[in-house]
Amino acid sequence: MKQLPVVFKRELASYFATPLAYVFIVIFLVLSGVFTFYLGSFFERGQADLASFFNFHPWLYLFLVPALAMRLWAEERKSGTIELLMTLPITRSEAVGGKFLAAWAFAGLALLLTFPMVLTVNFLGDPDNGAILTGYLGSWLLAGGYLAIGSCLSALAKNQVIAFILTVCVCFLFIVSGFPLVLDAFSGWAPQALVDAVASLSFLTRFEAISKGVLDLRDLLYFASLILAWLAATAVVLDLKKAD
């Protein structure tokens, strides 16, 4: 993993070489503000917490994170630089990990820039800052999960738009897998264990627990294993598809 920081650094810098990074951050900040104050009724609730901020993150990320992830590999494949990258003396996991971590760090940076939210709620009341901290952690893990899915699908599709749409669809399935919409499709015929398994895949239930300040090791493990599994899938897909 010696070369991972090199890949990471190049990838992170490439976000800022184009307007992409700035556009992404501005849209993210504006939308998260809109969701919190208008749809989330931040003031009307009269509570000193950031629930109305975090509650919308799974939906906000549903469209923003795939936009960040779609270029990860699709662009390398389209421009042919994947041939350069894969013939340099770096391992597959260094390349996949470095690029993923750069995107994740970038998402983390965008998230950190929402700090005025924390200042506001501290100014207005006396919130539980521990819960806010775990809320941020949960939100970042959620972004990581979306990004890992996007990384794999970006490796699968040469076209960035297709990568984007596929990622939105798969992420949507992961969000709603805890909802009756999906569970009803299983509950009629499948054993209860399978229904529970599908329900446990949901981002929403895990994320809600963490964002309320409940740090359960199982939830952390869920996100960690989800990310690792999708990154491993990315490496496999790359081996199969890189030459197309």
Added chain:
Amino acid sequence: MIEIEKLTKRFAQHTVVDDLSFRVQPGEVLGFLGPNGAGKSTTMKMLTGFLAPTSGSARIFGFDIQRQTLQAQRQIGYLPEGAPCYGDMQVRGFLEFIAEVRGFRGAEKRSRVAKAVEQVELEAVLGQSIETLSKGFKRRVGLAQAILHDPRALILDEPTDGLDPNQKHQVRQLIQNLATDKIIIISTHILEEVAAVCSRAVVIAAGKLVADGTPFELESRSRYHQAVTLVGEAPLDEAALAALPGVAGVERNAREHSLTVLAQPGQVIFPHVSALVAARGWSIKEMDVERGRLDEVFRSLTRGEAA
């Protein structure tokens, strides 16, 4: 040494590289020739570890590209077809990235980058982003990243494709300067390039090796090898020329009063022709001995006809 043994690549039903074997020694500049779609790029992609062969193996200085991929790749500098680079990076940033991936840090990194930049003359565009560069500069950036770590094996896929004659000359000069102690494999379909820089030529067609030798040996497989072309003031006596010992035939050229006298394989006919010219007292404007026509050999080899 690069050893390629029974290398085969099949995509679905289509065999792109078919049981290819050859070896390259340090100091050799190997021209890898073939028509478009013959499997040149695919072979290079397998040599550099980008594609896995269907069967067979390739070893770079003893490191198997499949099993010891990283060690093998450290020995190689590779310019992929079309010289892909990260377009949004600046030339300096890109080369520094490559240097870091190659394991250079600090002062050594800077000196490596500086040396590569000097070798391909990139000083003027160091601060520009790569996508704004002309094709020639982009190609040179690709070359710079390939030679930056002073690799023992240099694999260049069409290094002069799309360059103007001056830039082609520069790249060939560079290849010749680097050639002394390295293995250099260049793929090309430009025949003049082979004659200009290569010490050995390997011709493949439809994935199979059809010829392997020095450019001179290839030329001598041409039916024009040792042929004598005459341009006279007045019509020349074809029958007398055809009757000379060692002559395989006489061809009329498009130019007026011009004939090409073909030699039988292994025969030298120039003395006989020139003696006949002197004996008959023909007035001759031009008389050339041909070494052979590479393009003709190339055509006959890659179309599957005997040369």
